[in-house]
Amino acid sequence: MKSKLIILGCGSSIGVPRIDGSWGKCDKNNKKNRRTRCSAIIMKGTNSVLIDTSPDIREQLVSNNIKNISSVVFTHEHADQTSGLFELRPFFWKYKKKINIYGNHKTIKHLRNRHEYLFKKVNIYPPIIKSNIIKGKFSLGKFNEKIFFKTVNAVHGATKSLIYVFEKTAYISDCNDLSIIKIKFLKNLKLLVLDCLKYQKHHTHFNLDDALFVHDHLKPKKTILTNLHSDIDYNFLIKRLPKNVVPAYDGLKINL
Numbered sequence: 435m436k437s438k439l440i441i442l443g444c445g446s447s448i449g450v451p452r453i454d455g456s457w458g459k460c461d462k463n464n465k466k467n468r469r470t471r472c473s474a475i476i477m478k479g480t481n482s483v484l485i486d487t488s489p490d491i492r493e494q495l496v497s498n499n500i501k502n503i504s505s506v507v508f509t510h511e512h513a514d515q516t517s518g519l520f521e522l523r524p525f526f527w528k529y530k531k532k533i534n535i536y537g538n539h540k541t542i543k544h545l546r547n548r549h550e551y552l553f554k555k556v557n558i559y560p561p562i563i564k565s566n567i568i569k570g571k572f573s574l575g576k577f578n579e580k581i582f583f584k585t586v587n588a589v590h591g592a593t594k595s596l597i598y599v600f601e602k603t604a605y606i607s608d609c610n611d612l613s614i615i616k617i618k619f620l621k622n623l624k625l626l627v628l629d630c631l632k633y634q635k636h637h638t639h640f641n642l643d644d645a646l647f648v649h650d651h652l653k654p655k656k657t658i659l660t661n662l663h664s665d666i667d668y669n670f671l672i673k674r675l676p677k678n679v680v681p682a683y684d685g686l687k688i689n690l
């Protein structure tokens with residue numbers, strides 16, 4: 435069965451425009467520059483696996499007409515990846531089933547501490563989330579809708595971010611770990627979704643030079659740059675990229 439990936443959000447932690455209306459160096463007349471915080475969804479038949487729950491997740495699902503999610507995989511514990519978790523409550527009310535979430539040990543521990551009421555009964559409110567700690571490979575979904583994942587932790591500043599590989603695609607939204615070019619299962623993929631925060635060097639993210647270095651070494655058929663800060667204008671960047679590297683934009687759909 436065919437699968438697709440939708441980039442729900444491709445902005446950095448503050449989004450574009452920023453809450454005070456600043457567009458940075460982005461042309462506000464280009465719709466592709468309006469960026470919500472990083473999140474994506476993998477869809478294979480009725481199996482819809484959300485990657486991260488950004489603060490914009492409600493708007494992201496509504497605007498992409500996504501009516502159900504099967505499970506959630508988390509890259510790491512930062513607020514721009516996790517703070518929309520409580521927005522998933524209507525899916526529990528609708529389907530009367532706990533939502534399974536997956537992440538590394540640190541991310542799950544953080545989520546359970548910060549959103550205790552979603553995991554344990556508090557007053558009259560039932561728990562709606564079931565947490566699962568990932569170690570290595572796993573799969574989600576049934577029969578021909580099953581999606582197989584390989585994972586590896588990579589350095590993202592002071593923390594670690596989980597890289598997910600599925601359907602010949604890698605999703606790496608937050609990373610500054612150039613040693614990932616040595617990971618065998620990241621080589622020669624069909625698609626690489628890759629962190630590219632800024633043009634300048636950054637201590638927790640890949641900048642453009644880093645992203646192109648990773649692209650050149652891993653040699654995917656196509657690379658989509660994500661986690662784009664407000665100093666990266668879509669048209670300015672796309673003109674300077676090799677033809678199989680493109681900036682992401684919110685709502686971008688890719689058949690895998």
Ligand SMILES: [Zn+2]
Nearest residue numbers: 510512590608
């Ligand atoms: Zn982060």
